[in-house]
Structures are given as structure tokens and as C-alpha cells.
Amino acid sequence: MGQKYYCAKCGNINTDEQQCLGCLETKYIKLIPEKYISYIAGTIPMLNKDLKEEFIENVIKTSPDFDQSAWDRRIHWEEYDDNLNNKIKQEQANHPKCPTCGSTNVQKITGLERGISVATLGLFSKKINKSFKCNHCGYTW
Ligand SMILES: [Zn+2]
Numbered sequence: 001m002g003q004k005y006y007c008a009k010c011g012n013i014n015t016d017e018q019q020c021l022g023c024l025e026t027k028y029i030k031l032i033p034e035k036y037i038s039y040i041a042g043t044i045p046m047l048n049k050d051l052k053e054e055f056i057e058n059v060i061k062t063s064p065d066f067d068q069s070a071w072d073r074r075i076h077w078e079e080y081d082d083n084l085n086n087k088i089k090q091e092q093a094n095h096p097k098c099p100t101c102g103s104t105n106v107q108k109i110t111g112l113e114r115g116i117s118v119a120t121l122g123l124f125s126k127k128i129n130k131s132f133k134c135n136h137c138g139y140t141w
């Protein structure tokens with residue numbers, strides 16, 4: 001089973017012990033104690049959500065290496081990233097791009113077209129459940 005690491009300085013959860021992705025330091029990476037780990041699908045280690053607060057209070061914030069300003073900075077950037085990701089997602093929803101060729105020359109498949117596709121190609125047509133069609137390469141998704 002894999003293991004999960006945390007940074008004692010900024011509190012970031014890391015998947016390896018090479019470098020903290022929160023503060024870019026390498027010397028404060030520590031192994032998360034087994035009791036705070038839960039495994040997704042039995043194999044992928046994650047910080048146990050139910051014990052997250054306890055882990056933060058009892059392990060991270062009591063560590064002599066803990067740095068409140070590094071913690072705050074990390075939280076700030078995470079929120080910044082989240083906002084940025086949401087923005088990008090929104091923009092992609094407004095200006096869809098073909099996942100195959102990257103063309104922005106795409107059209108929405110309308111309910112009518114989907115209906116036609118069901119009528120002419122059968123219920124298992126690939127077009128059902130797809131909402132876009134690329135005019136460049138013909139891919140639908
Ligand atoms: Zn860190």
C-alpha cells in the first residue's frame with residue numbers, strides 16, 4: 001500500500017517525500033501516521049476526511065516546524081487555484097474545445113439532433129449523451 005506525507009511547515013498533504021508542493025521545502029516532509037489514513041478502493045491512501053481536523057490540530061499545528069505564515073500562504077494559493085480552475089471550467093463551458101484536435105470550431109448537439117440520431121441509428125447510437133460535435137474532425141463528446 002502506498003503512503004501519504006505531510007509537510008510539517010505548511011501542512012500540505014503530499015503524495016511523495018521529494019518536495020512539498022505547498023511551500024516547496026524538502027526538509028519538513030513527514031509520513032502521515034497510519035491512523036489518519038483511509039484507503040480509496042483499498043489501495044489509494046488519502047487523509048481520512050473524518051480525522052482531518054484532528055490531524056491538523058494534533059499533528060500539524062503542534063509541530064515545532066509549523067509555520068503559520070506558510071500555512072496561510074498555502075491556503076491563499078489553494079483558494080486562488082480553485083478560483084482559477086473554476087474560471088477556466090466556466091470559460092470552457094462557454095467556449096468548448098474539441099478534446100481530440102483542440103479546435104474551437106464545435107457545435108452543440110441539439111435535443112432534436114439527438115432525437116434524430118435515436119430514430120435513425122437506434123437507441124445505442126453514440127450520439128446520445130453527447131452534447132458537442134467538432135466540425136473540424138467530426139468527434140462527438
Ligand atoms: Zn510545505
Ligand SMILES: [Zn+2]
Nearest residue numbers: 098101134137
Ligand atoms: Zn476535433
